[in-house]
Amino acid sequence: MMAINRYRLKVLSKNNKNAKRTEHLLNDLDHLIGTILLGNNFVNIFASSITTILAIKLWGEGSIVPASLTLTFIILIFAETTPKTFAAKNPEKIALPASIIITALIKLFKPFVWLIAKLSKMILILFGIKNEPHDNLISSEELKMVVNDAKPIIASNYQKMLLNIIDLEKVKVEDIMIPRHELISIDINKPDEILKQFERIQHTRLLTYETSSDNITGILHMRDIVNLYAKGDFSIDNVLALVRTPYFVPEGTSLAHQLAHFQQQKRRLGLIVDEYGEVCGMIVLEDILEEIVGQFTSNQNESIDEIIKQKDGSYLIDPRISIRELNNLLQLNLSVTKAKTLNGLILETLQSIPKRDVSLKIDNVLIEIMHISEQTIKLVKIRLKPVPS
Incomplete structure (x- = not known):
């Protein structure tokens, strides 16, 4: 029940009665968990009691410990680990049919389940824990993980566009x-x-x-x-x-x-x-739109003019280029919180107007001031990997 994909369940519930029943059960976790634990604990305690009685009658009091260990091993393998692992890997096969039985058990043991839920809430309140309603909303980071996990289904270019759309709220x-x-x-x-x-x-x-x-x-x-x-x-x-x-x-x-x-x-x-x-x-x-779908053909020449790759692997760059564009073109991770352009980032880091041939290192990127005119940085050279000392 807990391992099933909630979003797939919503899709299935439109045409599948068992899926709709399962979704209803998951919306009322107090009664669902209460019923399952009630049945689970009752069976385990009952099995333990029967095993103890049989062990005493058949082999005497000295057999209680070996019998308990044997029962623990059997329950762990055949009643806990194996079936629950199988169910977790195949949640739909187990959860949907099981919803019929669990729904019937909830109705049958409703007074006991209600009492258990109330007592649990009261105990939690004593410890200062509020029983707030379950929130199914997901954050933008969680949504990005969903999109990343959908690689076999969504083409890479569409996947990138979806991630860019999610990030639109963060970009100013x-x-x-x-x-x-x-x-x-x-x-x-x-x-x-x-x-x-x-x-x-x-x-x-x-x-x-x-x-x-x-x-x-x-x-x-x-x-x-x-x-x-x-x-x-x-x-x-x-x-x-x-x-x-x-x-x-x-x-x-x-x-x-x-x-x-x-x-x-x-x-x-x-x-x-x-x-x-x-x-x-x-x-x-x-x-x-370019933030969503990427650079248009009409803007490619502008990017080429702003960034010129050298034979030694370095890049000559017009410092007026935006940091976001520079990050996208060269796969960097320079911060955009302090400044919006490379020129602004250099000035923010140095806290003064630099002179020619001054070098600085920002986020493992080596930046060399190549040309300055009228107190303005005109050209810089950057290396993606620091030169060895």
């Missing part, structure tokens, strides 16, 4: 956001700069602001601009009319919640703001 929007310094913005009051930006922009979205770059007023989508060109309606006034109202996302929002918000709001991107209301980055729907 700032973990995968496009940082503020990488976002391109233009002053809405300077038409000439807007036109120049259109000539050289390589991104699909452009932020607009008024007076200060911290005062974000909207977002321009290049697809809308291309449509204006196609229709022959391109003008500054028409461009400004296409500015979309920004959608702000509070820092700390989980990807699971943000995915639901995107779906409800019918949006594909949002600007992440910190506790002071300042924009610190951008989150787009595609990035959340």
Whole structure:
């Protein structure tokens, strides 16, 4: 009864009366365990008493100890270990048919079982143990173990996607956001700069602001601009009319919640703001989907540009890369709690701006500062295995 898979039992109970009966028994453990132990202890004590009486009558009082040892051996082998091991390995074969007998015994001995359950609860209360209802809910870690154990049934790529979906609740929007310094913005009051930006922009979205770059007023989508060109309606006034109202996302929002918000709001991107209301980055729907299904083909070149493998096995890396992406690409386990980018992790570890040729070790990864410009780390080299001393 205890070894049976509860989730498979729920599936079987839809079409199998014995499975439904077994599920009902497991929902009332007090009566189930009370009945089983009542019968089990009664049989064992009765067998012991009969053995003692027979041993005295047949061989005298001196045979009580050998008879007790013999009975103990017989019960352990034939009534405990062997049948219970078989039942634990074949729970459905035993539990489903046995539910008929156990249900009948519960009804037959209900007064005794009720008394036993009450007395047990009272004793537990005296020791400060509360009899709380059984909780069948499982944690995310337990759910991940279920998915991992389903390898023979689920294809590896689907299994990985399921694990990623479970982890969406743990990952925050700032973990995968496009940082503020990488976002391109233009002053809405300077038409000439807007036109120049259109000539050289390589991104699909452009932020607009008024007076200060911290005062974000909207977002321009290049697809809308291309449509204006196609229709022959391109003008500054028409461009400004296409500015979309920004959608702000509070820092700390989980990807699971943000995915639901995107779906409800019918949006594909949002600007992440910190506790002071300042924009610190951008989150787009595609990035959340990549957390589930992996990198899309369109982003492979970006990863290649950020990480270049050397002949000696080391890697030249743009430190602006996010730690999550670096962990995924190189199978590392760098912490994402202190910083979100490799650059931030280095600065957090050193507590100062490093100089060129400075090396440090983080989580058994050797990191060497290769190039610094304007107090900013531009290039680092990492080795997955520490070099021998």
